[in-house]
Amino acid sequence: xxxxxxxxxxxxxxxxxxxxxxxxxxxxxxxxxxxxxxxxxxxxxxxxxxxxxxxxxxxxxxxxxxxxxxxxxxxxxxxxxxxxxxxxxxxxxxxxxxxxxxxxxxxxxxxxxxxxxxxxxxxxxxxxxxxxxxxxxxxxxxxxxxxxxxxxxxxxxxxxxxxxxxxxxxxxxxxxxxxxxxxxxxxxxxxxxxxxxxxxxxxxxxxxxxxxxxxxxxxxxxxxxxxxxxxxxxxxxxxxxxxxxxxxxxxxxxxxxxxxxxxxxxxxxxxxxxxxxxxxxxxxxxxxxxxxxxxxxxxxxxxxxxxxxxxxxxxxxxxxxxxxxxxxxxxxxxxxxxxxxxxxxxxxxxxxxxxxxxxxxxxxxxxxxxxxxxxxxxxxxxxxx
Numbered sequence: 001x002x003x004x005x006x007x008x009x010x011x012x013x014x015x016x017x018x019x020x021x022x023x024x025x026x027x028x029x030x031x032x033x034x035x036x037x038x039x040x041x042x043x044x045x046x047x048x049x050x051x052x053x054x055x056x057x058x059x060x061x062x063x064x065x066x067x068x069x070x071x072x073x074x075x076x077x078x079x080x081x082x083x084x085x086x087x088x089x090x091x092x093x094x095x096x097x098x099x100x101x102x103x104x105x106x107x108x109x110x111x112x113x114x115x116x117x118x119x120x121x122x123x124x125x126x127x128x129x130x131x132x133x134x135x136x137x138x139x140x141x142x143x144x145x146x147x148x149x150x151x152x153x154x155x156x157x158x159x160x161x162x163x164x165x166x167x168x169x170x171x172x173x174x175x176x177x178x179x180x181x182x183x184x185x186x187x188x189x190x191x192x193x194x195x196x197x198x199x200x201x202x203x204x205x206x207x208x209x210x211x212x213x214x215x216x217x218x219x220x221x222x223x224x225x226x227x228x229x230x231x232x233x234x235x236x237x238x239x240x241x242x243x244x245x246x247x248x249x250x251x252x253x254x255x256x257x258x259x260x261x262x263x264x265x266x267x268x269x270x271x272x273x274x275x276x277x278x279x280x281x282x283x284x285x286x287x288x289x290x291x292x293x294x295x296x297x298x299x300x301x302x303x304x305x306x307x308x309x310x311x312x313x314x315x316x317x318x319x320x321x322x323x324x325x326x327x328x329x330x331x332x333x334x335x336x337x338x339x340x341x342x343x344x345x346x347x348x349x350x351x352x353x354x355x356x357x358x359x360x361x362x363x364x365x366x367x368x369x370x371x372x373x374x375x376x377x378x379x380x381x382x383x384x385x
Contacts, residue, residue, distance in 0.1 A: 002294055003050075005032035007040040010057055014283025017291055034290050038282075039063060047072065052381065053293050055286040058083060058273055059146070060229060061303050062202055070304045070354055073321035073380025077289045077301050081145030082281040083273035087227055088149040090272055091197050092157070094251040095138070098195075098223040100130035103266050134158030139193030141186065141209065142200035142228070143168045148176045150197060155179045164189045190217040195225060202229035212237040221248045227272050230254035239265075293319075297358050297385050305356050306349035314344035314360035317385040318370075323378035324355040332357060332379075335372045341365050354380075 004018055004025045014036075018025050031050040035042075038057050043065045049072075054064055056078040069076050097103055105128035112120050138154045140147045143165035151161045155177045163176070164183040183189035186209070190196060196218070200206050210224065210233045218224075224247055226233050233252075241247040242264040255267035273282065285301075292298045297319030298309045305321060318336075322328055329348050336343060336359070345360040365384070373382050 002033040005035045008038035011280045011283035013280045014287040017287035055290040057282040057286045075305045079282045079285040082285045083278035084145045084149045086275040086278035087146045087272045094225045098249040101128040136194040138195045139189040141198045147199040148172045151180045152177045195223045197225040198228040198232045202231045208234040223249045226252045306351040308349045310347045315363045318359040319383045320357045321380040324350040325378045331376045
């Protein structure tokens, strides 16, 4: 029986993928084999040796201690693209809110006295006159699953779209509309965009990606949209540009302090993936990935170990997380060979400092072989499946 610990509310459509015959799903932290999480902070959690996988029902993994998990051989999964449509709709909505001054106009009407309301509304509406999206330029920083969906949708709406992502995957490159232009630098993108939308993870390289120098490049009246992560935008500098009128609005899904009260900030309560459809998609996707890893050792959509998928052959499978150092595969196979067991199939892949090896063998091997492999320097976890 495998134990699945759930840290946040996960859709039952995902949890039901774990059969009651083979899995126990609960909030208990007693020797979990896997943890399912959405936004719960895991950095201060005690992580036992039983943990094999963490499934993040969403894309961002800033709430998970990745280095610690990698060092323990724990594979961390996420669900890129499962909430893409939800975020796409929110970004399109954000552009409409900003271009038509909808929030400010709504607030204006709500504060009007009922006396002579019709006349007052007609007299005051001119101050909230806006503009339309067709012909405007949307700059998208990050062309992953979400960025591509936004680019295609904005293009269909008649916008000019320019994107920047030097590491765009072949899969996403095939999906993006031919109408979307490539920016050769962030500076080029910022200088050409009436709207800028960010869709990148928060890492050292993206901290304050939009800083004072790049804000200066934005066209007069630009709208900045941050549905990505708090920390991507240098908000102190951006507020100065809002005060001067250079930037028209800042739409953010991450209100963190009194800046939310600025009359040119449209702050939303982290609504990006908050739709029933997105939550169900994420839950089903992460459950399938974690289940496949626990039962067959296959890795799909990991953020710290290489994707590795191999059809099963033979009687038993060894799934081994280890450091990416020379001579590792030879040492592993040596322990198997000394037991006189044939290898039916094998897969070895690396990602940065870490690697993963799947080995299908013709028959079940003694526990002593697994114990010996565990003693090899650089080995993190060995599982017999």
